[in-house]
């Protein structure tokens with residue numbers, strides 16, 4: 026390590042203490058990557074320092090020093106992202122807030138104050154211990170609060186209460202220049218000028234470092250069940266979704282998955298998927314104040330499904346069985362990962378999901394390839410996997426992806442509804458957004474981060 030970076034090591038040791046500054050490559054390996062499939066994951070730079078502050082004040086001092094010395098800083102969370110967003114792609118500092126992981130639940134206000142390094146698993150548990158509930162469940166519980174907010178994570182249980190943005194009521198952040206800002210609070214209403222907090226949510230570590238957040242919790246529902254509805258035809262399964270929502274029943278989750286992918290995930294976990302009828306299945310999670318309320322919702326859904334040619338539904342009632350179903354569903358990505366080039370997360374209006382799936386089928390047929398699809402059907406958010414061929418990245422990957430993105434846009438959608446732009450989708454960001462949108466976003470980045478030290482080369486092309 027040479028020059029400015031060498032000098033920075035001493036500064037960092039002064040700020041956080043010697044034991045929290047890591048310079049040996051072998052001790053930072055797991056901080057150099059995220060969960061992006063190997064085929065496309067960007068490589069980490071050679072010269073890197075890993076630093077683990079214990080307070081917002083330390084984060085502020087680190088950013089101030091890095092800004093003065095024009096050294097790039099890469100905030101990392103649980104490194105579960107799928108677009109290379111946290112990968113330190115230039116020589117500089119990896120900033121991990123894992124030591125800042127306290128959570129305090131305020132029962133009266135139904136909110137938690139969580140430090141950015143606490144994990145999704147920690148938050149779910151803290152809410153549960155306080156007899157409350159944090160419904161959102163993006164698949165990997167190792168994700169951290171800072172990462173969940175920076176990516177505006179979604180996931181399975183987003184139909185009833187929305188995505189991460191809908192939970193965040195306040196944030197404490199440190200700007201790349203070192204100033205600390207507190208935005209929002211334990212508030213359900215806040216119209217004080219431009220909403221900087223919501224600008225920061227989803228900004229993928231490019232505008233500021235999130236150090237703490239106020240997060241809305243919900244009462245534990247008295248009762249919850251998971252329904253599996255099997256269909257022979259995918260069109261019938263997908264067509265059922267708007268009808269369920271129109272009926273006034275609002276499930277926590279409505280997922281569409283093919284039996285083939287469910288069986289692969291179950292096998293990957295050495296488990297068995299409990300329903301083997303029907304090639305196309307909907308997984309529906311329902312919650313309510315009483316058994317009666319949930320069962321009448323179940324009946325309503327079963328009637329609608331029957332009219333759409335569903336086979337007999339399975340109802341999972343015990344917590345263990347429901348957790349097993351969610352675990353298998355959450356592991357489809359992991360089961361496919363080693364054979365995958367990329368996972369897309371195109372999102373369209375919910376009613377156009379069937380059209381998007383049909384277009385993906387046509388693309389798969391034209392190229393003669395297997396493109397597994399499944400997704401958050403209640404949100405119009407489809408995961409489409411582009412697979413390797415004979416263990417290699419096929420030459421047509423770029424064309425296939427562009428055709429899928431183009432179809433999504435034509436159907437009134439966006440290229441990403443969950444994972445964000447990160448390092449992987451910069452070309453698509455450049456291609457599918459208007460010039461004005463891009464220039465406004467670049468200006469905003471410049472105002473927050475005048476020297477471009479925070480997560481440079483992400484969302485926007487470098488330079």
Ligand SMILES: Cc1cc2nc3c(=O)[nH]c(=O)nc-3n(C[C@H](O)[C@H](O)[C@H](O)COP(=O)(O)OP(=O)(O)OC[C@H]3O[C@@H](n4cnc5c(N)ncnc54)[C@H](O)[C@@H]3O)c2cc1C
Pocket residue numbers: 059060099100101102103104105106107110111122141162163164165167168169170171172173174175176177178179180181229230231233234235236355356358359443444480483
């Ligand atoms: C099996 C699996 C299933 C998944 N399912 C879903 C899903 O259903 N829905 C979904 O939305 N995502 C899903 N994901 C993706 C991922 O879990 C989410 O994007 C998650 O929010 C990332 O959080 P993280 O802490 O791991 O962030 P990281 O991957 O560490 O970082 C992500 C981004 O956040 C920034 N960042 C991290 N911490 C901070 C901070 N404190 N301040 C500022 N910026 C910060 C990083 O710089 C980076 O740009 C899944 C991933 C896996 C592996």
